């Protein structure tokens with residue numbers, strides 16, 4: 001996640017739509033490649049050929065690239081696009097991706113439907129505990145931001161109630177309570193048989209951000225991150 005306080009490059013809604021149309025299917029194709037890489041049973045010669053082809057594609061993409069990570073370079077108005085984010089990033093093939101949408105009637109409540117495949121395995125056939133934590137960190141942070149109280153994770157407590165199967169899951173988050181720059185959020189991962197992992201976390205608008213906003217005399221909410 002980039003927390004660069006500078007304003008993002010402004011792009012028009014049309015340009016944003018064009019970039020989304022370009023990169024979303026490209027990134028999805030790479031996700032498919034990862035899944036195919038894990039599950040293929042083709043013969044060794046085909047693996048070697050495929051490896052050479054993948055290496056050629058990688059070299060072509062590296063002909064022009066950013067110095068560092070993607071950050072939150074693009075935006076329209078105050079909304080930034082976290083396209084590199086490892087959970088929701090439109091341009092990150094590692095991201096499942098999660099697409100949180102407002103739902104329910106609790107403060108800041110957001111839900112996301114997601115299908116976790118072979119790339120997210122921990123125990124055989126099950127979701128890795130760190131992946132569940134990854135999704136919950138993001139959805140709780142998104143709930144805090146959706147309630148107008150964005151912050152960074154100060155702590156995240158998890159209770160793994162029962163194993164989480166790979167496949168279709170729902171991830172839910174909401175705000176429990178807040179005091180000034182501190183927001184406590186809760187959430188869970190829900191499998192076919194009900195909740196599997198529960199989370200409770202504290203999200204803090206960092207001191208540097210509070211000071212920046214105070215210096216600006218900014219009555220507006222901080223920049224929105226998804």
Ligand SMILES: CCCCCCCC/C=C\CCCCCCCC(=O)SCCNC(=O)CCNC(=O)[C@H](O)C(C)(C)COP(=O)(O)OP(=O)(O)OC[C@H]1O[C@@H](n2cnc3c(N)ncnc32)[C@H](O)[C@@H]1OP(=O)(O)O
Pocket residue numbers: 001003005137138139141142145150151152153154155182202204205206207208209212222223225226
């Ligand atoms: C211009 C706008 C900027 C916006 C910035 C936010 C953008 C995010 C928005 C939307 C995101 C949407 C989705 C995101 C999801 C993913 C989230 C992640 O993965 S975040 C990466 C992992 N987390 C870290 O790397 C944090 C590392 N830690 C820190 O940076 C600091 O420790 C931080 C920010 C947590 C606190 O730093 P302090 O500089 O504000 O420090 P002090 O003023 O001492 O603390 C503030 C209050 O918080 C309490 N506090 C801090 N840590 C605590 C803890 N572990 N337990 C309990 N209380 C704690 C303190 O006791 C203090 O309370 P008292 O103000 O006195 O009431």
